Amino acid sequence: MTENYDLQKLREDFPSLKREIYGKPLVYLDNTATSQTPKCVVDDIVSAYYNSKANVHRGVHTLSQEMTDLQERARRRVKEYINASSIEEIIFTRGTTESINLVASSFGELLKEGDEIIVSVMEHHSNIVPWQLLGQRKGITLKVIPMNDEGVLDMDAYRKLFNEHTAFVSCTHVSNVLGTINPVKEIVAEAHRHGVPVLIDGAQAIAHQKVDVVDIDCDFYAFSSHKMYGPTGIGVLYGKKEWLEKMPPYQGGGEMIGNVSFSGTTFAELPFKFEAGTPDFIGIAALHTAIDYIASIGIDAIASHEHELLEYTTRRMMEIPGMRIFGTAPEKDAIISFLIGNSHHFDTGVLLDKLGIEVRTGHHCAEPLMHRLGVEGVVRASFALYNTKEECDRFIDALKRVAAILE
Numbered sequence: 339m340t341e342n343y344d345l346q347k348l349r350e351d352f353p354s355l356k357r358e359i360y361g362k363p364l365v366y367l368d369n370t371a372t373s374q375t376p377k378c379v380v381d382d383i384v385s386a387y388y389n390s391k392a393n394v395h396r397g398v399h400t401l402s403q404e405m406t407d408l409q410e411r412a413r414r415r416v417k418e419y420i421n422a423s424s425i426e427e428i429i430f431t432r433g434t435t436e437s438i439n440l441v442a443s444s445f446g447e448l449l450k451e452g453d454e455i456i457v458s459v460m461e462h463h464s465n466i467v468p469w470q471l472l473g474q475r476k477g478i479t480l481k482v483i484p485m486n487d488e489g490v491l492d493m494d495a496y497r498k499l500f501n502e503h504t505a506f507v508s509c510t511h512v513s514n515v516l517g518t519i520n521p522v523k524e525i526v527a528e529a530h531r532h533g534v535p536v537l538i539d540g541a542q543a544i545a546h547q548k549v550d551v552v553d554i555d556c557d558f559y560a561f562s563s564h565k566m567y568g569p570t571g572i573g574v575l576y577g578k579k580e581w582l583e584k585m586p587p588y589q590g591g592g593e594m595i596g597n598v599s600f601s602g603t604t605f606a607e608l609p610f611k612f613e614a615g616t617p618d619f620i621g622i623a624a625l626h627t628a629i630d631y632i633a634s635i636g637i638d639a640i641a642s643h644e645h646e647l648l649e650y651t652t653r654r655m656m657e658i659p660g661m662r663i664f665g666t667a668p669e670k671d672a673i674i675s676f677l678i679g680n681s682h683h684f685d686t687g688v689l690l691d692k693l694g695i696e697v698r699t700g701h702h703c704a705e706p707l708m709h710r711l712g713v714e715g716v717v718r719a720s721f722a723l724y725n726t727k728e729e730c731d732r733f734i735d736a737l738k739r740v741a742a743i744l745e
């Protein structure tokens with residue numbers, strides 16, 4: 339653990355962590371769904387609404403210039419954070435879901451009937467359904483990379499899915515249920531050997547490990563601000579410039595045009611071609627603050643802290659009779675999905691809540707994965723930079739109580 343990892347001090351940055359639930363101190367273990375937000379990010383949003391709200395790119399006046407500068411500064415910060423080559427490759431969206439829909443819709447225009455798209459069995463619905471919608475519209479089929487019982491993708495099976503019809507690969511970096519960190523560099527390299535572009539869904543990776551889109555060499559990378567200590571309603575799509583230039587606009591409106599007349603319209607340069615309408619410029623500016631916050635702690639320090647929590651909690655959970663953990667890949671982020679014996683995930687979640695422990699239950703927007711696991715749903719505990727070992731202990735004690743009740 340690094341010197342600047344002062345957990346108690348970090349926790350002071352998150353006022354929500356001081357809450358109580360049913361008279362018990364909150365233990366927030368639903369970070370995979372969304373992370374809590376540090377005060378510096380909220381302060382930035384409040385301050386912008388009080389002091390400097392003006393629409394971006396549309397005014398000659400000072401406030402508009404200031405807001406535009408803040409938004410574009412955030413774009414440069416995102417570019418640095420993921421090591422993209424240019425700011426033209428950073429498109430602001432509403433979230434991972436919209437980023438993937440943008441690619442399915444726009445890149446999808448370049449695809450044709452009979453083409454095939456490869457996804458994995460562990461995808462979030464937002465990396466399945468947009469491709470299915472495209473498939474229905476254009477007569478394109480989905481092929482699925484299987485996994486083994488540990489939750490590791492079968493790379494031999496993946497290699498065999500390629501044929502002359504394969505047109506695109508879309509795969510998650512980290513599974514939001516199993517925690518598996520997929521070998522995205524290998525996945526991309528294999529696809530590129532066949533001349534096939536790849537989108538990586540980075541929603542679950544972006545706040546927990548170093549992400550370098552040039553090193554991964556992916557063609558697209560999608561993530562959400564709200565899972566990385568930033569505001570909700572903002573997402574990012576990274577895309578290689580050569581693809582973005584070939585792709586048609588996703589939505590039409592203000593900001594994305596060059597010139598408009600009733601006989602035709604030309605489109606703005608990248609990245610604005612893909613940013614129709616007024617964006618959440620205040621949220622975008624606050625995403626900058628969230629990235630600075632992560633950087634001030636250090637992504638590697640965060641990753642190693644979370645990994646310690648993962649190892650410790652997993653080991654202690656195995657003390658509980660009947661405990662079934664789903665996802666035991668060697669390369670794994672701090673996400674633990676489980677069931678206690680044959681008890682229902684929902685009952686476990688409700689009882690944990692009564693003890694102040696917030697976890698998520700259900701299919702986690704990954705029904706095909708639930709089918710593969712042979713369950714209807716699971717309970718999921720997921721960790722972030724502010725969780726402590728004491729909280730893990732409280733979680734384990736609560737689990738023991740719940741297990742005794744549900745026995």
Ligand SMILES: *Cc1c(COP(=O)(O)O)cnc(C)c1O
Binds near residue numbers: 432434436462514542
């Ligand atoms: C959360 C999540 C999404 C969807 O993100 P939104 O912010 O809801 O758009 C997609 N993929 C994975 C792996 C996720 O965890």
